[in-house]
Amino acid sequence: MNGTAHATIGAATGFIIANNLQSTPSQTLLLIGIGTVSGLLPDLDIDGKLRGKITLSHKMFRAVAQLIGVLLICYSFYEGANNERYIGMGIGLALLALSSSIKQKHMLTITGIGILAGGLSLQEMWLLLLGIYILIASFVAHRTYTHSILGVIFFGFIAANLESSLAVDGVYYTCLIGYISHLVGDSKFLPFNKRGIKLFLPIWSKDM
Structure with a gap:
């Protein structure tokens, strides 16, 4: 599934959750934005389509x-x-x-370090965890750990801390469902996917 589809599903997730919670317009926009990002985030790994778009040259x-x-x-x-x-x-x-040895492939790692440092400086746990997530993602192959149950669990901690920091209901579920929707969209059981995801890493490396 391409990035546009992942983003659309993530945004729809945010909208549906906001509608169910009867959120304010500003909260609705926030949840739509968070859902969009969550739906794209697993593609930050090596060869993922997102990694080259969020980093500086x-x-x-x-x-x-x-x-x-x-x-x-x-x-x-x-x-x-x-x-x-x-x-x-x-x-x-x-x-x-x-x-002189810095290449584009190193930029995601540098971004992760920067976000981690920002989280430490601001004492924001969700930002610190996001930095760690990006740092790890910059070293793992596409559709592996970021597309696994382990990745979902780790992102769940980010989502929980983000909701606590923002104090907006629905952030946690928007993040989690948006993220999981990406994994479902990349799964092998969908006929248009030639390859699947390694959902059970590190225990089992078979494509699902």
Whole structure:
């Protein structure tokens, strides 16, 4: 199933739940948005269609990192004292070296680290867990762990904490049903899917 279909089902999930809960217009829009994102989220894994669309260009990120490296070298050279000068210049050189190896495939990992750091800074558990989810997703093959029961359970924790943070009824079920709808849509029992999902990883790796 393509991304548009997943997003549509997720959005419909949010709308139905909002309608059943008689949510306010703003809450309805929020649930529709959350449902849309939840319906797409499993495709953040390697080769997933979503991963390239939520990350910045690696060229821009690399350019910024290189600029910071150069500025750090210059600052350390002119303002640093004794060992601090050499340490600062060394860090700047290391940043230049590392930034040159950054590719687009690394951007999702960097995004996950950034979101995780944001969650720690803001003390928002759902954001921290989302960062961990994205970080893990950046290393796993398509239609594996993000498309498994294990992925659903982990996302359930994200959803529960998000509902608690937003204090809006229906967020948890919108997230969970939207996410599960993606797995159902990618399942092998649907005739238009040539391959299925590894629902029972890591116990069983057969496509379902």
